[in-house]
Amino acid sequence: MSQMLIATVEDDVRRALALVLSTALAPMSIVAIDSWHELLAVLQREPVLVVVVDRALLGDVAMAVQALRRVQQHARIVLMSTRPEEGKRMLALGADAFLCTVDAPAHVVGTVRRLLNLDGDSRMVGPSPQV
Numbered sequence: 001m002s003q004m005l006i007a008t009v010e011d012d013v014r015r016a017l018a019l020v021l022s023t024a025l026a027p028m029s030i031v032a033i034d035s036w037h038e039l040l041a042v043l044q045r046e047p048v049l050v051v052v053v054d055r056a057l058l059g060d061v062a063m064a065v066q067a068l069r070r071v072q073q074h075a076r077i078v079l080m081s082t083r084p085e086e087g088k089r090m091l092a093l094g095a096d097a098f099l100c101t102v103d104a105p106a107h108v109v110g111t112v113r114r115l116l117n118l119d120g121d122s123r124m125v126g127p128s129p130q131v
Contacts, residue, residue, distance in 0.1 A: 004112070006126070007039040008030040008054035008080065012103055017052065017108065024109040025116075036064075043071045050115055055081040065094035067070065076115040 004025075006017045011034075018032040033039055036057045043051070050069060058064040061079070066076055079089075079095040087098040097111050 003028045003048060003107060004030045004050045004052070005042060005048050006030060006052045007034070007036070007057055008052075009056055009103075010032050010054065013054070020042060020105045020108060021112060022107075025112065040067070040071060043068065043075070048072060048075050050076045050112055051077040052112075054081055054101075055086065061090065062093045069094070078111065078115065116121060 006014055008014050016031050022030045076096045078097045079090040080099045082101050084100040090098045096099045097115055099108055
């Protein structure tokens with residue numbers, strides 16, 4: 001079972017997120033992929049706890065979030081973008097949390113940890129404060 005999926009077309013971002021999250025959340029299984037179709041295929045095969053997906057992979061964000069929820073009703077959905085101003089909109093469209101690609105590793109890990117430990121509606125907006 002993959003407990004977390006990371007989906008982004010950016011190789012560096014995908015590798016960095018996988019490294020940071022796998023180190024901080026060991027022994028959680030993390031799968032990093034680079035396409036919307038691969039994301040849906042994995043979600044249809046096995047249950048996951050958290051899906052971190054780059055907004056760049058999505059066309060219509062609201063429809064994409066609905067599709068993810070249909071396939072994995074209980075998975076927590078984290079939308080990620082290079083644009084921090086998109087955070088509130090992503091939450092309004094159904095994401096459980098938002099991350100900016102420039103967020104500090106501690107903020108990324110903290111966001112995922114909170115999602116894993118909370119039940120119900122625990123929507124969170126990033127990005128982390130820049131120091």
